[in-house]
Amino acid sequence: MPGDSFCIQYTNCEGCPRATENILIHRNLPKGEHIPKDKCTQNCMLFMIKGELLINSEEYPGNILREKQFILQAIGSKIEILALTDVEYVVYWFNELPLLCEDRYKEVMEQAEVPLTYTPMVMSERLFHLITSMPEFLNEESPCSKYIELKCKELVFLITNFYPLPQLSAFFYPISTYTESFHYFVMQNYGTVKNVEEFAHLGGYTTTTFRRLFKNLYGVPVYEWILEKKREGILEDLQHTKMRITEICNRYGFDSLSHFAHFCKDSFGDTPRALRKKAACGEKIGKIAD
Structure with a gap:
C-alpha cells in the first residue's frame, strides 16, 4: 500500500x-x-x-x-x-x-x-x-x-x-476548568513571561483585550496573578528542590540575581539563600503579610 x-x-x-x-x-x-x-x-x-x-x-x-x-x-x-x-x-x-x-x-x-x-x-x-x-x-x-x-x-x-x-x-x-483555550494558554505560559505585554503578545492579543479577558475569567488583574504564582513557585523551589539559586532566578524570568534578591526581600523578607537556609533548619518561610 x-x-x-x-x-x-x-x-x-x-x-x-x-x-x-x-x-x-x-x-x-x-x-x-x-x-x-x-x-x-x-x-x-x-x-x-x-x-x-x-x-x-x-x-x-x-x-x-x-x-x-x-x-x-x-x-x-x-x-x-x-x-x-x-x-x-x-x-x-x-x-x-x-x-x-x-x-x-x-x-x-x-x-x-x-x-x-x-x-x-x-x-x-x-x-x-x-x-x-x-x-x-x-x-x-x-x-x-x-x-x-x-x-x-x-x-x-x-x-x-x-x-x-x-x-x-x-x-x-x-x-x-481548563477546557477553554484561554485557560490552557494561561496555565501553560504564565511561568515563562516577564510582563503582561509579553504575555498578551505571545497569545496574539492586544494588551487591553488580554487584561479584560483575564480579569473576567480570574477575577483579579493579570499582573497581580502572575506575581502571586511566581511567589508560590519560588517558595516551593527554595524549600523542596535542590535547584541552584541561579536556576530559580532564570526559571521565573528575572533579569539578574540582584533583581531576584530584591523581589524575595520584598515578598518574603530575606534573600533567596537566607530563605533556603531557614527552610533547611526547619523554619517556616512565607509571604510578608500585606
Whole structure:
C-alpha cells in the first residue's frame, strides 16, 4: 500500500520525521524511589501496572495507588510520588484529548462536578490489556509517533465510552476548568513571561483585550496573578528542590540575581539563600503579610 512505503524507506527510525514526542512514558521505579513534588506542565493520567505507589497531591493526598488503578492530574497541579514497593506504571501526557466520540466527552464535561473525595479509577480488562501492552513498543529506541497517537485514541475511547457517566464526570472534573483555550494558554505560559505585554503578545492579543479577558475569567488583574504564582513557585523551589539559586532566578524570568534578591526581600523578607537556609533548619518561610 502507498501509505506503508513512508516508513519502509527508513532503515533507522531516528531519522524518521514521525519520531515520537514523550506523550506516553513507561516507568519502573525501585522501592523507596522518591520524586519530589513538582508542577504538571500538562494534564496527565497515571496507570498502575504493578506495585504500590504513594501519591501526594491536592486531589489525592496520601493515596496509595495499586495494580489496575489510574488517576488524572490537571495542568498546573502539583504531585509527589514515593514507591512503596518496586512499581511499574505508564503516564499519558496531554493538552487536549484525542476524541473519537466528541458528543460523549461533551456530555461528560457538561456534568462534571467536584466529588466529595477523589477516588482512583479501576481499569477494565480491556483497558488493562492495552496498558500492559504499551511497554513493549514504548521501550523501542524510537517509537513511531503515529502508532502512539492511535494507541492514545484507543486509550481515551476505552475510558470515555465504557465507564458510567457519574464516575467519568468526577474523574474529569480537575480538567473541566481548563477546557477553554484561554485557560490552557494561561496555565501553560504564565511561568515563562516577564510582563503582561509579553504575555498578551505571545497569545496574539492586544494588551487591553488580554487584561479584560483575564480579569473576567480570574477575577483579579493579570499582573497581580502572575506575581502571586511566581511567589508560590519560588517558595516551593527554595524549600523542596535542590535547584541552584541561579536556576530559580532564570526559571521565573528575572533579569539578574540582584533583581531576584530584591523581589524575595520584598515578598518574603530575606534573600533567596537566607530563605533556603531557614527552610533547611526547619523554619517556616512565607509571604510578608500585606
